[in-house]
Amino acid sequence: MKKTLLISLAALLTGSAAFAEGEETPAKFKLYGFIRNYTIVDTREVKAGTGDLYFYMPQDINMAADGATDLNAGINWRSLSLTTRLGLDVSGYQFGSMKLGGKVEADFYSFNGSDSSNRIAQLRLRQAFVNLGWDFSEKSRLGLVVGQAWHPMAADMPHMTNLETGAPFNPFNRSPQMMLTYTAGGWAFTGGLLYLNHYLPIDAETGKKSVAPFKYGLPEVYAGVSFKGGPILARVGVDVLNTKPYRTYMVPTVEDPVVGGKANGYMTAISPFVFFQYTKGLFQLRAKSILAQSCEHLNLLSGYAVASYDDATHTYAYTPMQTTASFISFQYGKKYQVMMMAGYMKQLGTTADIAEGYKILLNTAASTSIQQALRVTPTFALNLGKFTVSFEYNFTTAEFGNSKASGYQETPQRGKRGLYEAGQTHWVCNHRFINMVKFNF
Numbered sequence: 001m002k003k004t005l006l007i008s009l010a011a012l013l014t015g016s017a018a019f020a021e022g023e024e025t026p027a028k029f030k031l032y033g034f035i036r037n038y039t040i041v042d043t044r045e046v047k048a049g050t051g052d053l054y055f056y057m058p059q060d061i062n063m064a065a066d067g068a069t070d071l072n073a074g075i076n077w078r079s080l081s082l083t084t085r086l087g088l089d090v091s092g093y094q095f096g097s098m099k100l101g102g103k104v105e106a107d108f109y110s111f112n113g114s115d116s117s118n119r120i121a122q123l124r125l126r127q128a129f130v131n132l133g134w135d136f137s138e139k140s141r142l143g144l145v146v147g148q149a150w151h152p153m154a155a156d157m158p159h160m161t162n163l164e165t166g167a168p169f170n171p172f173n174r175s176p177q178m179m180l181t182y183t184a185g186g187w188a189f190t191g192g193l194l195y196l197n198h199y200l201p202i203d204a205e206t207g208k209k210s211v212a213p214f215k216y217g218l219p220e221v222y223a224g225v226s227f228k229g230g231p232i233l234a235r236v237g238v239d240v241l242n243t244k245p246y247r248t249y250m251v252p253t254v255e256d257p258v259v260g261g262k263a264n265g266y267m268t269a270i271s272p273f274v275f276f277q278y279t280k281g282l283f284q285l286r287a288k289s290i291l292a293q294s295c296e297h298l299n300l301l302s303g304y305a306v307a308s309y310d311d312a313t314h315t316y317a318y319t320p321m322q323t324t325a326s327f328i329s330f331q332y333g334k335k336y337q338v339m340m341m342a343g344y345m346k347q348l349g350t351t352a353d354i355a356e357g358y359k360i361l362l363n364t365a366a367s368t369s370i371q372q373a374l375r376v377t378p379t380f381a382l383n384l385g386k387f388t389v390s391f392e393y394n395f396t397t398a399e400f401g402n403s404k405a406s407g408y409q410e411t412p413q414r415g416k417r418g419l420y421e422a423g424q425t426h427w428v429c430n431h432r433f434i435n436m437v438k439f440n441f
Contacts, residue, residue, distance in 0.1 A: 169343025204245035
């Protein structure tokens, strides 16, 4: 089997016609999608994207001049049909022993303006990939995905109907990739390379999310093993990210720093995860945990900092923030469906001390002041064929660093490992009520 696999890979890489012999089978096309509307009520201002539908975290306290009024507290709501989706599945095409399929998927994502006359939703690409496959036997197969698809660490999501599907307690990312999977019986071995697209890391040179640290770094690497047998599905995997946060170094002058030249040094971040799923009848249980290093590109509340800088070689050494993010969820029923997710994330600190004069760079999607958070989302859904109505309650509470804006006397800085000291934080919670109406076609 090992010899067969090596021969197959060689043929794939060299463009051999060994798999291309035989007759051609035409492809089949299936149009699919859904119309979806969310109506959402929050009890305070939140950090959210996609018309405030993709919920990250509650906003921190913003104390008014009277010292008693939180300007971010109060009911607010929205009702939108953003994320209505349209897709095309291609399957059944075969050329010789090579089987091909693919997917093109888009949805309405964001508005092209902020004023009422210009709030028109724009169509965006979600997925676009080709799937190649070769069957060696009834139980062994080699598959290759090329294009933009779900990140392997994000594919197994918790049970819920809200748009963020568990982020930032579950990784959330779709990226261009070349992902190879070899299946043998109940086992599947997956590995490949990814390129970051619209889920991006923090750029040290700008302090904002950018593709630049990745573009000038190395390809993201993923490797994992899955097992499926009876009611059990289990996965373990690891993601390795090599970015170049500083491409140039700065030279101080009398007035302002200027670019001195090219900088050296890469940041390496290694993030393992485990996933477990149990299914019996109408009941399903899922659980996932990731020990993330600098996983801003997976929409986790993570980051990194500079650990040292060598003046002679202009080399930066980096230290990633370690963050643990986990969820457990279940669902039961078909027509009348009950779901529940509980998620927890906590920053554990950087792997080394942060160099003097440098600050930790954290995920900018939520808040750079959040150190840990908890979320619970009970859901009830009524499924009438392809029509679904769901009601979900989302309780999220987050630990923020104190600040004068939130009514405290001091604004403490994170320590040498990127964490606040005891007594320098406070908790803020938000209650979100979600109604979803969805028609699949």
